[in-house]
Amino acid sequence: MLARLCYKEAVPKVVDPAERRSLLAEAVLRVVRRDGLEQASVRNVAREAGLSMGSLRHYFASQSELMVFAFRTVVERIELRLAGLEPESDPRRRAQRILSELLPLDEGRRAENEVWLAFTSRAMVDPALRALRGEGYDALRAGCRTLIADLSAAGLAPADVPAETDRLHALLDGLAVHAAMRPDIHTAESLTTAIERHLDALATERASRDASGRSQEPSS
């Protein structure tokens, strides 16, 4: 009996409650991608996860809560992937690597991208999702700004950091939308080279403006 008390939290549970919620969130993502967000009803998600409606409602009090959690799961997964990247000191290679990580280059990221698009669209009329979408937007924009600032400091991008952040951010999301619309045309290779070309263009433009506009350049 005393032994039992020591192990009270060790093995007994078949599945962790938090893990159950994650499994349900992934069921949401599967349904959203396969049938669209409007098909992600409580019934369909429960069936997809192999649970009953009542059981699902034990983990999520409302469907809105379920949707918000599922969306947040996608956002956190992307952040985790970015955090897991090995550090890269060269700004050009770092930009290339981080931006490539954000593009839908494989099946998993394609799924995330499509789900992201669906949630983004619904966030137009759903306040709860709008707040989350805003967070994702801000995080991505901040990331773009950091990359551009580093490139600019290294003389590999124009000096107007806000303007180039705007352009890179729009290019990134535009490529993602196009990849979702025409996955046959926008392959992993074409997306990667599109980003490469843009980074090349930034460097070329900076070099050109430096050469024409100034006689001296900053040494460090």
Added chain:
Amino acid sequence: MLARLCYKEAVPKVVDPAERRSLLAEAVLRVVRRDGLEQASVRNVAREAGLSMGSLRHYFASQSELMVFAFRTVVERIELRLAGLEPESDPRRRAQRILSELLPLDEGRRAENEVWLAFTSRAMVDPALRALRGEGYDALRAGCRTLIADLSAAGLAPADVPAETDRLHALLDGLAVHAAMRPDIHTAESLTTAIERHLDALATERASRDASGRSQEPSS
């Protein structure tokens, strides 16, 4: 009586059938923008248009048909606006003008843009809408290609037309998405200057590559 026969098609009808369909399509667009695409049910649209369900069904046999028509209305409206632009011989100014026409710079175009985003998202799982979305995608891409080709021929954009078409197209759609997500940040002015900066960048890049890569330039 003879007079009546002559005027048989002149005044009698209160509203033209085709016009009725357009009015219903615009009711769809209002509902989609205000409450989201999933709220654009037959009942809601009929109420928005001030008609009964049965009457609506006399003009559209199914809800899918109604949605397709509404989406096509948006596409055609954009095409009409582009066709109505006064000709501009200078490629740089023409690009600026056409691209500005495609951005959500005023309330009407903002509405179109949001509706476009909603339909684009649903087209992921709706085959009927997917075909239309593909048409819009192709048309926009072809337009971008023409602009880039003209700029390139005038020495105002890099020679790699497909690559720059890809970049401009993605930038354009990315800006549109961002404008829908954050209309407070992406104002008409910021969107316009973003496009201007990109066109400037294209010219700068072309000039830089011409200067470094070649000793002679094509005369005509």
Added chain:
DNA sequence: CAGTTACTAGCACAGTCGTACTACAAAAAG
């Protein structure tokens, strides 16, 4: 005039929706 079509309105049906609710089993706690 009568006959036909175009149009409008409204109801009924079968289905899905989110949510509230109860009942039952298993684990944890006393």
Added chain:
DNA sequence: CTTTTTGTAGTACGACTGTGCTAGTAACTG
């Protein structure tokens, strides 16, 4: 042991969905 909590399942309710259907009215046709 009993009690309480936790998890699961199932059902019921009111609201909404797209579609089929009928009836009635207005307009056009012969």
